[in-house]
Amino acid sequence: MLDEPVTKTHSQVGGRREPAARTEKKKSALRRELSHLRKNRELFLLSLPGILYKLIFAYLPMVGLLIAFKNYRYDLGIFGSKWVGLDNFKFLFTTDTAWRITRNTVLYNVGYMLITTVAALLFAVLLNEIRAKWTRFYQTALFLPHFLSWVLVGYIAYAFLNHSDGFINRMLISLGMEPISWYQDSGPWPYILILVHLWKAIGFTTLIYFAGIMGISGDYYEAARIDGATKTQMALKITVPLLTPLIIIMLILSVGSMFRGDFGLHYFIPNNSGFLYASTDIIDTYVYRALREVGNVSMSAAVGFYQSVVGFVLVLLANGIVRRINPDHSMW
């Protein structure tokens, strides 16, 4: 309200009318913005800690991606270190390292995703067929591994796989077979990792789908029963189609994180054994080792940069595809 008289005097005084009016417009927009902010200052204040936190711990590190193009030295800092262009990437892509860790990261994630989704769907459909009391009992058992940290799972794996005294090797010996040096033979590791992942993730994923099934209206099944549908038909023609949105959301989430490997699984279960890198090493474990064990910050940063950028592109792609198929299912 106060703006009006001021605007008038200005446009009267100013000979050139238009630019003055434009700046006035800008000014009043700014003023309106400020008054909005003032009106909402308490809400803004409430969000301020979160905003500052993300600024420091999420947005500042994005600036730090520059390290990938520098020869980082701790004493010179990020901005003092010399630019080296793409040198840090050269090493990576002239050896087969980049290919190996990329292939491992993506293939494992695809494998985990497919196997866990199929198994969890099957479990959820089957659990729906038995009485609630029993469902809860089985769910609790299946859910137990979820509560363990990967470190503890590492102990369990060690108890089975340890060369001299481990359970499996002793079993093999007592069956008259040769023991296997599990931590030195990279061959069986894809199966071991997928099994361990399934063991840890199945309870949780089953619960997600089971909760989804619980949300399906009983009317559908009632109608199907009247029409004489069998249980299998109901599962395939009602349950799975109605769960599709949920399945798609879960799939996009995992496609988006296709480039982010499970560090704990790939670090602790193979016990960080160098013999196994060919089949267990993923981007995350490689970056960690380059940073903490080899101490090559720039190389580590280069791989990290590659992971961040490609990962981001994958998320955008995944969401774009889903939005094209069905906008309701996309994340934004």
Place this chain on the structure above:
Amino acid sequence: MNTNASYSLSRFLIHLFFTVVSIATVLPFLLVVAVSLTDEKALTERGYQFIPSDFSLNAYRYMLDSPDILFRAYGVTILITVAGTLVSLLVTAMTAYVVSRRDYRYNRITTFYVFFTMLFSGGLVPSYILITQYLHLKDNLLALILPILLSPFNIMVLKGFLSKLPIEVVESAKIDGAKELGIFFKIILPLSTPALATLGLLISFAYWNEWFNAMLYIDDPNKVPLQLLLVRTLNSIEFITTNSEFAQQLGIDLSDFPNNSARMAIAVLAGGPMLVIFPFFQRFFVKGLTVGSLKG
């Protein structure tokens, strides 16, 4: 009759299936417990077995004779879990409430600002350099609390819950002359207790099981949380046998030290209690997913 019989047969098969799967899931835990309860000599002679061939509590006796390291690790973990969960819950709730207010002019941009960090991140190296070189948090417990303080996912989950609260609550409070801060702390927070309890459980679970930041930032033996103690023990049992402090504290003859069973005993002592407690809250872990849908 016939369909009834086939019906109960298929039910029986389902039960059989889940019984086998459940046993297969739980058995691996028992192996660790069994090894920790077996005499060291029997372990080297007969290997790890599910039924201790020579029952012994020696490993636990060694651990509990001078439990300082284990207790200190418990202390550190409890401290970061309690402090981290409280601060994290508060900041998450504040941010989620603001972005859940549709009438707030900057809610979309704030949502984007928070959500974007879920899609794109600087990654490990820049964060590591920020925390060690610029914030100087090496060997500081804050380095265990801060990096996972505010998860966009938790904000979105809570936002989903909060947007279902009727806006009239806020409006009528405003008419009564309440300020936004007052509305948030006196009305919104109490109303969202169920969602906060669920989220608090998920957050405390994350803090309790945190090992990654500890591996990166903690070297000081006095600040080692449980999970890092486990990492070090797993990576090399030599941690115990070469760490003179540990050996002295335990006051043991190292040649006689029960390597195998002690390692598993540490795992049981460090991981066991929570494995008993967390399952009681299992349904909250499921609820955490359903309190709000991701798409707000």
